[in-house]
Amino acid sequence: MTSVVYRPAPPKPSYLAAGHRVTSWLLTHDHKRIAVLYMISITGFFIIGGIAATLMRLSLLTPDGSLTTADFYNRLFTMHGVVMVWFFLIPSIPTTLGNFLIPLMIGARDLAFPRLNLLSWYLFVIGGIFTISALVAGGVDTGWTFYTPYSSSFSNTHVVLTVVGIFIAGFSSILTGLNFIVTLHSMRAPGMYWRRLPLFCWSHYATSIILVLATPVLAMTLMMVAVERIFRVGIFDPALGGDPLLFQHLFWFYSHPAVYIMILPGMAVVSEVIACFARKRVFGYGFVAGASIAIALVGFLVWGHHMFVAGMSMYGGFIFSFLSFVVAVPSAVKVFNWTATLYKGSISLTTPMLYALGFIGLFVVGGLTGLFLATLALDVHLTDTYFVIAHFHYIMVGGAVMAYMAGLHFWWPKITGRMYPEWAGRIAALIIFAGFNLTFFPQFLLGYLGMPRRYHSYAPEFQVLNVMSTAGASILAVGYVMPLIYLLWSLKWGAIAGDNPWKAMGMEWTVSSPPPKENFATTPIVNEEAYAYDTMTPQGGGGRSIMPVAIKPNRGGA
């Protein structure tokens, strides 16, 4: 065994240099290129959703909403919700970072089904085109939740076109989830046992279970809305003999687990970033991994907590309330373990770490405010108010988007081969943290005060808090524009990153930056647990000097 010598593979052209024609991108089967295609697409959708949010916040500056008409405002919040949920948050981390990193992290050549991976990007884009064309044609005013019978019998807007877009994009989700599950089961390198799997992969595994099991329910539900709307078949509209609550049960059976689709990949990123910048193994690795699976499974049983005042049985309320408290426990376990990981670590407050720590803070606030909503009697007062808006933005923007930013900065050198400017990164991270809190914290107060969501005009006593929120949103917008600029700048002018600028453990850091098209010259063999930072050599100048313990070339192939 001691005779095994690690020989660096001869340098291969990076995946970026493997072809420059447009078709070499649009017909690529390389998971890394598909990840980049996704990254460009979701950035576009984020900008569209962000513009809608900006216009809404401007309209909310005055109690009578003088900037927009009520009709236009309703279309804005629907567009914001639909685009941000289905075309940014759900695909964000899995399809970009997950797509790029899962094969690299487990020592695989690609995902299990590279063509399916490309197909899922095309489905995503086609779904997006449908949805955007509905918006261009005049928009939708149902809210992203499409509650019946409003959506199926009353709204005069482009409901069908929009739900068809979401339906198509749903197949993209299902195929991505399927691809990840099969890849993680069948393509792990020799020695990459489940208990050695990076937590990034564990969380994506949990996410994929939800994607595969829940998304079909959404697809069926939205199709039933379209069928009722077009053919007047009574499914949800009581005037046609349907049941409006049936829609809510079906919708939330998907849409509550969908929240975990958004947050679990965020947790995936945070586990990696914290381990690297505390230079420690994640505390309670097994519990953090198990918590991901527990969240994914119990998350399927709590959908009714969106419906405590909807007219559902009181006894159903008790059960859903109890299960909602149960699902809080694995989330708490994660937070405690991340915090414990910092203890006696070697902590470096780089941009990704600032985002990751920001994630923990905001996720704590978002998660704990969820307890108010899980408490039956308090939900009666708080549901459908701005308290809910604030709560889920702390989870989705404070959680998922902060984690996406953490991951984007952390793996940017790997993806592009260039460093982003560190100081600009830190300043942007702090601006985003401050802007975020100023935007959304006042909304907790507004909600407790009783301001309902989806209100174009509001009572005068709500104005000051709304103005604060809009001021925060403008700071947040600056914070989001900064990375867009300096990351693009770094593509040409950023410092050359080297293979492992963070001295991170993990197999993705053993290949060059950007990685070669084939990922690994030979199949790597893993003989160490994840995050073995205590085995790092003190003089570690680069990835190769600290990684040979972790990976040895396949004897058969060497």
Place this chain on the structure above:
Amino acid sequence: MGDQTPFQLLPENASAFSHASDALTLFVLGVCGLFTVLIFVLIVWFSLRYRRKSENEIPERIEGSILLEIVWMVIPFGLLLVMFVWGSKLFLDMKRPPTRALQIDVIGKQWMWKIQHPGGQREIDALHVPTGVPIKLIMTSQDVIHDFFVPAFRIKQDVLPGSFVTEWFIATKPGNYHLFCSEYCGTSHSRMVGTVTVMTPEDYQSWLAGVVPDERPARAGERLFNSYGCIQCHGKIAPTMAGLYNSKVPLSDGTTVVADEEYLRESILAPAAKIVAGYAPVMPSYSGRLSDEQVFQLIAYIKELASATTQPADHPDAQLPVYQLPDLPPANRLPTRGQP
């Protein structure tokens, strides 16, 4: 409400529920605040105390601790259970109106609230109620889902088309309070707002006296009962209406059901859904032939028939016409369910 200041921090407290709800909020806030501060302090402290001092620093390995994991699962879960039990108990109170309550009919439609008092007085986007009296709203929607939300009372209930839902409260403090529709219902959702005016019982009586009432709903219901020919069968080949409301009805499938508003509504619009034991399913559906308001009127009539006939001695509604103000305990505590 009322004053036009652009800033307010906390909502008004104007019902028995609002105090109970705020107490629970304080508890949950205390627990959550404690954990938030704990995590924030630890993160900031660790980040400063253990910041990287040299590029090649390698911290010592720390193994996980099963004991610690159990501690931070069990303690939070215990606290969560307290929230669950407390919240569920209060929710149960919110869901179970006392049987002796002033019953007011509410119809939501795009984009207004239509309200009728048992004495026939009508209001639109306004509701006048006395303090100290349990008020039970019986609500339905004519089109999409709406929601009757009064922040000062801490109550909220979705109002569904095609079924009746109820919501109840005891107002404690005279004043004007917001009524919001809080389930998105289309273009003018944010204009589907109104005012709940809480008055002392004396002021309420004089307000009632000052409004020219429409025909009482129960009286209109009686006319409908006669004109639609209900009287031809009910009491003969179909169950009698006397004493029906709030009684236990045995069904043909062996179960029993309490004849509440939702049961009566269903029996009028979809009579085949629940067949009373011993009777043939001969009644036709009146769905599409009666408006929501006419269904309300028929139910009001059936309720009045119930209170006009002899009821079991333990029945709290005995001899109490529903539109009269019952004599109730002081409003500063929730009445015990089932007691007059």
